Amino acid sequence: MNTQHIVVIGGGLIGLSAAHALLRDGHRVTIVDRGRLGGGAATGNAGELTPQQVAPLASANTARDIVRGVFTRNSYLSIAPLRMPLLAGFGIGFLRASLHSRAARGAAALAQFSDGILPALRRMGDDGIDISGGGEGYLMTCSDEPGLRAAHDAYRSRAARGWGEAPGPILRDDRLRDAEPALHPSVTGGFMLPGEFSLDPVTFVASLVESLAARGARFLEHHAAIRLGSGASVVCRDANGVEHLVRGDRLVVAAGAWTTPILRRSGVRSAAIVSGKGYSFTVPVDRMPAQLVHASDRHCVAIPMHGRLRIVGMMEFDGRPDRISTDRFEVLARAAAGLIGGADWGRRTDEWAGARPMTADGMPLLGGVAGRPELIVASGHNMHGLSLGPVTGEVVADLVAGRAPKSGGRELDLAPFAVRR
Ligand SMILES: Cc1cc2nc3c(=O)[nH]c(=O)nc-3n(C[C@H](O)[C@H](O)[C@H](O)COP(=O)(O)OP(=O)(O)OC[C@H]3O[C@@H](n4cnc5c(N)ncnc54)[C@H](O)[C@@H]3O)c2cc1C
Numbered sequence: 001m002n003t004q005h006i007v008v009i010g011g012g013l014i015g016l017s018a019a020h021a022l023l024r025d026g027h028r029v030t031i032v033d034r035g036r037l038g039g040g041a042a043t044g045n046a047g048e049l050t051p052q053q054v055a056p057l058a059s060a061n062t063a064r065d066i067v068r069g070v071f072t073r074n075s076y077l078s079i080a081p082l083r084m085p086l087l088a089g090f091g092i093g094f095l096r097a098s099l100h101s102r103a104a105r106g107a108a109a110l111a112q113f114s115d116g117i118l119p120a121l122r123r124m125g126d127d128g129i130d131i132s133g134g135g136e137g138y139l140m141t142c143s144d145e146p147g148l149r150a151a152h153d154a155y156r157s158r159a160a161r162g163w164g165e166a167p168g169p170i171l172r173d174d175r176l177r178d179a180e181p182a183l184h185p186s187v188t189g190g191f192m193l194p195g196e197f198s199l200d201p202v203t204f205v206a207s208l209v210e211s212l213a214a215r216g217a218r219f220l221e222h223h224a225a226i227r228l229g230s231g232a233s234v235v236c237r238d239a240n241g242v243e244h245l246v247r248g249d250r251l252v253v254a255a256g257a258w259t260t261p262i263l264r265r266s267g268v269r270s271a272a273i274v275s276g277k278g279y280s281f282t283v284p285v286d287r288m289p290a291q292l293v294h295a296s297d298r299h300c301v302a303i304p305m306h307g308r309l310r311i312v313g314m315m316e317f318d319g320r321p322d323r324i325s326t327d328r329f330e331v332l333a334r335a336a337a338g339l340i341g342g343a344d345w346g347r348r349t350d351e352w353a354g355a356r357p358m359t360a361d362g363m364p365l366l367g368g369v370a371g372r373p374e375l376i377v378a379s380g381h382n383m384h385g386l387s388l389g390p391v392t393g394e395v396v397a398d399l400v401a402g403r404a405p406k407s408g409g410r411e412l413d414l415a416p417f418a419v420r421r
Pocket residue numbers: 009010011012013014015032033034035036037038039040041042044045046047048049223224225226254255256257258259262277278279280312313353354355356357378379380381382383384385386387388
């Protein structure tokens with residue numbers, strides 16, 4: 001293999017996973033991050049790896065929620081009306097992607113990764129990366145009967161197409177309480193998703209960073225990439241405002257929700273990535289749930305992680321990835337209060353917000369750029385950057401090596417993920 005020096009812009013889930021796979025191939029890696037590694041959306045998330053759920057957000061249901069989100073702050077999905085001009089292009093693209101035929105095409109494109117998600121994660125585990133904190137399978141709940149049946153049918157039909165494992169039977173009453181005694185009494189239905197996996201992203205990211213350092217990766221923290229230079233170089237500004245040119249043989253742009261300005265300043269036209277902020281906090285409970293519980297009707301997730309209960313949810317579009325809206329924690333706590341019983345919702349700690357890198361059609365930007373052979377973009381993984389991180393890392397390594405990118409042993413069609421589309 002031809003050993004190269006790869007400069008990775010962004011040390012989040014995608015950049016770190018790419019660096020891991022590139023080092024495995026014997027390359028030299030420098031990671032440039034505007035802050036600390038893992039400082040974006042990498043650590044406060046729900047820790048779910050979901051072969052059965054990697055699908056675009058846009059659907060007929062979410063299109064309705066988008067409209068509601070403009071007019072109320074009480075919903076899981078909120079859109080700041082004053083920022084609408086900024087988000088208008090994204091909104092139009094999102095509504096277009098919600099059309100049944102487009103949403104189905106998007107789901108099929110992302111499902112190419114389904115078989116590769118957990119094997120790629122396990123290869124990281126075999127390399128010594130800490131994938132603990134959760135484990136296999138979790139409970140999906142829904143207390144709205146038609147919603148429960150529709151969700152169950154959707155997972156069954158995905159499994160019938162070979163996109164992940166089939167769900168368990170619908171559970172109600174005693175069987176539901178037996179499966180998860182910590183549920184709030186108002187929760188009336190659910191089913192297990194045995195093929196999903198969860199982990200603690202805090203320990204995962206920490207061990208990934210430690211392993212990269214031990215294998216000789218160079219970290220340039222507090223260096224913000226401003227624009228790409230000529231050839232495989234990037235102009236970065238350090239914490240003192242001093243500009244530096246960082247050079248390699250190839251560049252990988254993996255700056256999550258902050259990717260679009262870097263590409264635009266560099267003359268690279270691309271599908272836009274906007275931030276869809278999510279929120280999480282830790283809450284004390286009388287009884288820890290036995291497993292991760294994902295409430296599809298309440299749009300929130302309760303995750304036992306190494307002895308703490310993390311609550312995760314919300315999708316906020318306001319065009320400001322770095323701004324925390326404290327009212328979102330209240331809305332999230334109200335949603336989760338109907339999911340888990342015996343929690344002290346007033347004693348929240350570890351309040352956190354992270355910017356999901358959202359594209360209107362739900363597809364990441366993954367691949368090369370015409371006329372820029374030194375450049376690879378790996379960004380815009382929406383709500384699935386942990387699920388898709390390990391397999392994306394391997395795809396980036398395939399692209400650098402000139403191999404046909406694969407997932408789950410099958411060659412990938414990267415056309416739906418074209419950087420400019
Ligand atoms: C509340 C919440 C829950 C989630 N739950 C899940 C889940 O359960 N499963 C799942 O698969 N996904 C989940 N996600 C989504 C997942 O976290 C993201 O898809 C993922 O973090 C995207 O990875 P990334 O590397 O593209 O971006 P990030 O992880 O955000 O990393 C981007 C990095 O780029 C750096 N950067 C930004 N600008 C620059 C610059 N100019 N120069 C240099 N560096 C820069 C940032 O500092 C950051 O470190 C969740 C997200 C949120 C917010």
